Amino acid sequence: MSKKNKRHQEHEEHPDESWLLPYSDLMTLLLAMFIVLFGMSNVDSQKFRELSEAFNSVLTGGHGVLDQTSMNSNTKTSNEDISKAASELITKKTTDMMRKKEQENLEALKKQLDDYIKQNGLTNDLDTKLNQSQLMITIRDNALFPSGEADVKPDARILAKAISNMLQQFPDYEVIVSGHTDNIPISNREFPSNWDLSSVRALNFMKILLLNDQLDPKKFSAIGYGEYHPVSPNDTNVGRALNRRVEVSIIRKYLDPATPQLGVTSAHE
Template sequence: MSKKNKHQDHEEHNDESWLLPYSDLMTLLLALFIVLFGMSTVDAQKFQEMSEAFQSVLTGGSGVLDQNAMSSNTKTSNSDSELPKPSSDGLMTKKNELKRQEQQNLEALKKQLDTYIKENGLTDDLETKLNQSQLMITISDKALFASGEAVVKPEARQLAKAISTMLQKFPDYEIIVSGHTDNVPISTYEFPSNWDLSSVRALNFMKILLINTNLDPKKFSAIGYGEYHPVAGNDTAVGRAQNRRVEVSIIRKYADSSEQLGVTAAHE
């Protein structure tokens, strides 16, 4: 009888193994509620960092430290962008001041050249012109060369020396020496064309200027235009004489780009 009762008690004992997964589930739910509660109390930045940290773990991407470094770099970049920069008005004012000073300097040089021309009786052979792109000194070919020749006359060397002395006060300016002829063809062993004659004349006069060692050769260039940039008609002797010339141009540094086009237009 006693054995039978023990067997019945054992059969009536319930299986409680289901409590283990149930307790695990409750633990997970509790942890979830704790996380949700914690998330509700952190600010948006912390939530973003936490989200990116989980993403980094799951995907192998950059973590919170990398994100913080990026944020630091962004702040540094923003800080640099906040540094004061020169205003466009300030730059324009500075440019206008430089142009004003340049205008005064070139006007003073023109006055000095005009005085030299007048005092030396060269008004028929030299003239100066100041425009928005350059100060140009125009020298008649007969003041520098014999007809059809490119060797600078001995007496013209004094003129070249005087011009070079004045130019050395403007060491930062580009100087262009250009040669021009009339349209009468030339065909000699030395000069097959007017191109050759005008080019060699410009080069030879530039070399005389550069005897002055105070001038910087890097600022100088020589150009031959031949007969293709006349300043007068070639149908008269007077016009042809005006076209045979050497020009020494002091190019402005602070002219506008549109004004710089006048350097080319001045020879047309």
């Protein structure tokens, strides 16, 4: 046998291993992705160990990318677990960022409202409160309506316009306008009950807010609660005056599941 043929045969005995380079690059990228995802969120040590074991199983479970027989059911499950965990981590991180941004937005809106209240001497008539469910604006009924009526006072229209101008900065939020009364029964031709009075008051005030065409009516709703959600005992004039009110609630979109949520109508209770 000639030396040329002998060298040719020896060369053919070695398989082509050029695929190893892209394979190693792929494994490096996967490892980098795993480290980045882990760094994006704090997970408990147990979950980290499970992910590490699953990831190691993927890296060491087979003898080559072309050896399909090495992909057993455990490796497939590990792949699914990693994909699911990565998706959950990214979703949690995104939600946390959006919740933080929402908090900043609502705090900014509250400050605007508080500044307006102070500048216009309305501290006895309006109040704001930010909690884990909503930003609530409480307006005493005497600032909006004549006693026992539901037509908004002309001066109160200026207030409604100011509130609507602030709300238009946050057009994606759901807004609930709710009416409340004290427990003294009302019965006349226009309002057979406190339910009717509170409902019409909420509706009328909401309609004035929506004169601002920058607001989306689909985001607004009006509710009448009558006397059934008091914030103060009804056994004094002061208590009854506090219960007669209209509340404008800007509802959070990103609620913290770890925090007990307050009901929309119970923020004062």
